[in-house]
Amino acid sequence: MEKFTIHTGTAVPLRRSNVDTDQIIPAEYLKRVTRSGFEDGLFVAWRKDPQFVLNQPQYKAASILVAGADFGTGSSREHAVWALQNYGFSAVLSSRFADIFRGNSLKSGLLTVILPEGEIEAIWEQVEKNPATVISVDLVARQVRYEEKILPFEIDDYTRWRLMEGLDEIGLTLQHSAEVADFERKRATFKPVTLTN
Amino acid sequence: MATTLAQKVWEDHVVHRASGEPDLIYIDLHLIHEVTSPQAFDGLRIAGRKVRRPDLTIATEDHNTPTIDIDKPIVDPISKIQVDTLRKNAKDFGIRIHSLGDVEQGIVHVVGPQLGLTQPGMTVVCGDSHTSTHGAFGGLAFGIGTSEVEHVLATQTLPSAKPKMMAVNVEGVLPAGVTSKDIILALIAKIGTGGGQGFIIEYRGSAIRALSMEARMTICNMSIEAGARAGLIAPDETTFNYLKGRDHAPKGADWDAAIAYWKTLKSDDDAHFDLQVDLPADSLAPFVTWGTNPGQGVALNGVVPNPADIKDEAARNSAERALVYMDLKAGTPMKQIKVDTVFLGSCTNGRIEDLRSAAQVLKGAKVSQGVRMLVVPGSARVRLQAEAEGLHEIFLAAGAEWRQAGCSMCLGMNPDQLKPGERCASTSNRNFEGRQGKGGRTHLVSPLVAAATAIRGTLSAPADL
Ligand code: SF4
Numbered sequence: 001m002e003k004f005t006i007h008t009g010t011a012v013p014l015r016r017s018n019v020d021t022d023q024i025i026p027a028e029y030l031k032r033v034t035r036s037g038f039e040d041g042l043f044v045a046w047r048k049d050p051q052f053v054l055n056q057p058q059y060k061a062a063s064i065l066v067a068g069a070d071f072g073t074g075s076s077r078e079h080a081v082w083a084l085q086n087y088g089f090s091a092v093l094s095s096r097f098a099d100i101f102r103g104n105s106l107k108s109g110l111l112t113v114i115l116p117e118g119e120i121e122a123i124w125e126q127v128e129k130n131p132a133t134v135i136s137v138d139l140v141a142r143q144v145r146y147e148e149k150i151l152p153f154e155i156d157d158y159t160r161w162r163l164m165e166g167l168d169e170i171g172l173t174l175q176h177s178a179e180v181a182d183f184e185r186k187r188a189t190f191k192p193v194t195l196t197n
Numbered sequence: 198m199a200t201t202l203a204q205k206v207w208e209d210h211v212v213h214r215a216s217g218e219p220d221l222i223y224i225d226l227h228l229i230h231e232v233t234s235p236q237a238f239d240g241l242r243i244a245g246r247k248v249r250r251p252d253l254t255i256a257t258e259d260h261n262t263p264t265i266d267i268d269k270p271i272v273d274p275i276s277k278i279q280v281d282t283l284r285k286n287a288k289d290f291g292i293r294i295h296s297l298g299d300v301e302q303g304i305v306h307v308v309g310p311q312l313g314l315t316q317p318g319m320t321v322v323c324g325d326s327h328t329s330t331h332g333a334f335g336g337l338a339f340g341i342g343t344s345e346v347e348h349v350l351a352t353q354t355l356p357s358a359k360p361k362m363m364a365v366n367v368e369g370v371l372p373a374g375v376t377s378k379d380i381i382l383a384l385i386a387k388i389g390t391g392g393g394q395g396f397i398i399e400y401r402g403s404a405i406r407a408l409s410m411e412a413r414m415t416i417c418n419m420s421i422e423a424g425a426r427a428g429l430i431a432p433d434e435t436t437f438n439y440l441k442g443r444d445h446a447p448k449g450a451d452w453d454a455a456i457a458y459w460k461t462l463k464s465d466d467d468a469h470f471d472l473q474v475d476l477p478a479d480s481l482a483p484f485v486t487w488g489t490n491p492g493q494g495v496a497l498n499g500v501v502p503n504p505a506d507i508k509d510e511a512a513r514n515s516a517e518r519a520l521v522y523m524d525l526k527a528g529t530p531m532k533q534i535k536v537d538t539v540f541l542g543s544c545t546n547g548r549i550e551d552l553r554s555a556a557q558v559l560k561g562a563k564v565s566q567g568v569r570m571l572v573v574p575g576s577a578r579v580r581l582q583a584e585a586e587g588l589h590e591i592f593l594a595a596g597a598e599w600r601q602a603g604c605s606m607c608l609g610m611n612p613d614q615l616k617p618g619e620r621c622a623s624t625s626n627r628n629f630e631g632r633q634g635k636g637g638r639t640h641l642v643s644p645l646v647a648a649a650t651a652i653r654g655t656l657s658a659p660a661d662l
Contacts (some may be wrong), residue, residue: 022631027610031261031275033235033282037397076326078236078343099394100342139438158218169344170246173352176213176221180249180354183212183223188458190451191225192314194293 001109003166007090009063010131013054015126017068021101024080039082048172058131066123067094071112072101082107083187092139093144095120106159107169111137113144113153124147139164201362201398202431202651206337206462207373210320212354219356222386225336227349228305229256229292232610233281233324237347238286248290249353255314256294259304260610262537264573264600267297273442276611290350295456303602304389304575306330310414311578313443317432317459322349327544327626329420332429333413334436335462339427360426362472363396367404369478374658376554376622377412378546380404384476388461393425396472399464400430404478407409410439411550418545422491431463483658484630484657485531486641488519494626495531497646497658503527522630523619523638531656538621539651540572540633541644542600543607546624547575549582551644556588556657560646561593565654568596571613572608575607591602597651610636622650 001191002101029041046052053059063147065084070095081104083094092110095117105112115123126133135146139160144151173180200208213221227250234239236255241248247255262277280297287294295301298355306327309315317335321327324346331338341355349355367380379583385392394567398420405413413430430511437456440446449453454485486494487501493516495502504516504527518528541547541555552574564570572592574580580602589599605612613620613635624647628639640656649657 023630025297027608030232031279031610033239033279035236035239043327076324076340076342077233082236104342104344107342135440170244170348170351172349173221173354173356176354177352179213179221180223180352184353187223188454190447190455191319191459192445192447193252194226194255194314194445195291 001022001166001168004109004111004142004163006136007063007111008132008134009090010061010135011135012059012062012066013026014053014065014067014126015124018070018073018192019067020073021075021077021080021150025077026084030079035082036086038079039086039088042083042087045141063088063090064135064137065089065092065138066094066120068120069094069096071097072089072105073098076104078104078108081105081110085110088164093123106163109163111139111163113137115144115151115153119151122174198647199467199469199524201464201468201470202335202399203362203427203429206318206423207359209318211322212335217477221354222320222357224322224349224355225253225308226314226321227254227348227353228309228321228323228328229283230261230305230323230325231279232437233343234286235279235282235345236343237324237350238290238503240347241290243349246351247351248292251291253353254292254350255309256292257294257302257305257308258283258297258609260604262272262297262603262611264603264605267601268633271272273612275338277581287530298304299576300581301460302543303574303578304547304604306414307416307547310334310410311443311576312547313440313594316440316446316455317436318462322355325636327418328422328622329425329428330418330544331413332417334409335429335432335459337427337492337543338417338427340421345478361395361471362469363398363425363472363474365398365400365474365476367400368402368403369479370407371404374483374645374660375409375481376643376645377415379481379484381416382486383481383642384474384489385419385423385492386484387476388474390422390490391424393420393423398423398428399470400427400428402478405430406433406435409550410435411548414548415545415618419491422626422636432459446515447581478480483646484641485646486639487523487525487531488516488523489628489630490519491626491641492630493519494641495655497531497656499531501525501527501529501531532622532661534656535654536620536622536640536650536656537568538615539564539568539621539647540573540606540621540623540625541571542575542605542648543625543627544575544604546644547579549579551624552579552583552588553650554584555644556557556591558645558662559597559652560591562595562652562662564651565595568651570595570651570653571600571606572597573613574602579636595651602623606633608632609637622647
């Protein structure tokens with residue numbers, strides 16, 4: 001996983017709430033066996049509409065998605081996170097995320113940032129006025145900054161550290177391999193195994 | 198300190214604990230299927246990692262697989278690639294797999310218990326939200342995302358934050374014709390699809406203890422539809438009797454040691470639950486859904502509710518949208534709703550007892566004209582058992598279709614789908630928009646209601662026949 005410290009880029013205002021994982025990426029795309037190439041399925045139903053915000057040229061280069069409340073509800077499909085990343089998003093700002101989606105995003109290195117609803121509204125207005133507005137999502141300082149604004153956000157120390165170091169959780173857990181081996185030695189012998197030679 | 202069953206199982210699996218970090222939990226059994234695993238295996242390959250415990254891992258093909266012509270190649274090329282990928286991954290990493298045509302193939306949550314691999318006090322995970330099914334044996338069973346699948350493959354552990362504890366008490370005796378499916382549908386209607394969010398639910402009380410193992414699995418299966426992380430039931434003689442003699446159940450001295458441990462697995466009398474919900478058994482009745490989430494349900498004797506009567510604004514808006522999608526009018530008696538499809542199957546109600554109870558209703562009767570009924574066993578073993586008992590003959594004589602095992606019409610990923618506008622009485626677990634096929638309409642029901650509905654063509658209970 002790449003280290004995440006400060007991401008600076010422009011933003012897309014997605015003025016919708018309750019965007020569920022079926023809308024982010026529909027079930028028919030889940031048959032793929034890769035982790036890449038999901039960008040074509042991202043918001044695919046909406047993208048048929050030329051007016052849809054992602055289709056507007058002024059937001060083409062944007063790397064930060066600014067969405068309404070309850071983003072990512074529905075199924076546990078991690079493909080929703082990959083679709084956003086494959087498309088080129090590094091961060092999503094919203095006033096509320098669904099639990100599983102947020103968990104999945106922070107495991108895959110897509111930074112999901114929770115800001116008060118009023119601040120999301122203010123960013124929408126700013127970006128709509130000037131799509132070239134540069135926004136910094138600073139994980140080190142736990143701040144989102146644009147123009148004169150400094151908006152603090154919360155994220156637990158452990159997750160922040162893991163993202164900043166670019167450590168995937170597997171790598172971290174493997175540091176505890178000796179403890180896992182210890183645990184395995186003490187496991188009850190009556191527990192089942194799937195392979196019987 | 199007094200603890201709950203879920204807390205005991207949790208504590209027994211902590212590998213590493215440090216303040217400010219999630220607990221690292223050991224995983225006893227990892228179930229795999231074709232949809233959520235390919236990218237996890239890819240991740241292992243890229244990082245040059247192995248599967249730590251192939252002997253605690255098992256794979257089966259279920260979501261994408263057809264339920265007819267299973268001896269021929271899978272027609273949908275993309276589904277075929279996904280299934281072939283699972284086969285290759287299993288081979289490359291030394292994992293046991295039950296492929297289409299194999300006698301142990303079936304829906305992942307039917308296969309584990311049936312082999313005796315799911316046992317009390319275990320931690321079980323799978324990249325599928327209905328993994329909660331396995332909690333029926335008194336263990337912790339969670340659905341996980343693909344990154345977590347990779348994590349478990351590589352380390353046999355999972356970093357997890359401890360959920361809160363909820364008790365659902367069902368005391369008393371269930372009225373005749375009321376099944377465990379009705380209990381869980383009534384519970385979700387009561388607490389809502391978010392009511393269990395952040396909790397593990399323990400189902401307790403005399404009505405739960407009186408249920409068979411398979412009926413318990415139906416309840417735990419749908420814990421996720423209430424938003425809960427997991428659901429579980431303390432093991433007892435019913436659990437032990439179910440397990441005894443199964444392929445992977447402990448044998449000899451191991452069996453005695455296992456029983457001694459399993460008997461300790463219950464919540465202490467004074468254990469603290471963060472939330473308690475009472476659902477008196479004698480207040481329950483056959484339950485069906487009218488809307489587009491599993492919480493939108495009423496008693497079968499009831500009527501389609503009027504959204505205007507719903508106080509909460511978000512719930513009212515969602516009910517209004519649901520009635521439009523379902524093409525239903527407020528005030529319509531549920532029993533007047535006509536269906537054109539009946540689906541009996543899924544990891545919720547695709548086990549042998551479910552088929553038996555439906556067959557009993559259908560015996561000597563005919564599926565109503567214009568209604569198509571699909572009977573899909575949850576596993577190849579269930580299918581064989583049903584055939585040994587002659588159940589398939591009852592279904593076929595009634596005019597139903599008798600299929601091969603798989604997820605089938607539970608979700609629109611394989612060829613068994615509803616067409617736009619079709620209405621289905623389904624024994625599965627999700628009635629979301631488009632879940633059974635684009636534009637399809639789903640009413641969640643028990644196997645008894647499914648069978649009676651097939652005969653009458655309108656939502657019905659066996660008592661209406
Ligand atoms: S039967 Fe339905 S709910 Fe169960 S595993 Fe298959 S698709 Fe999921």
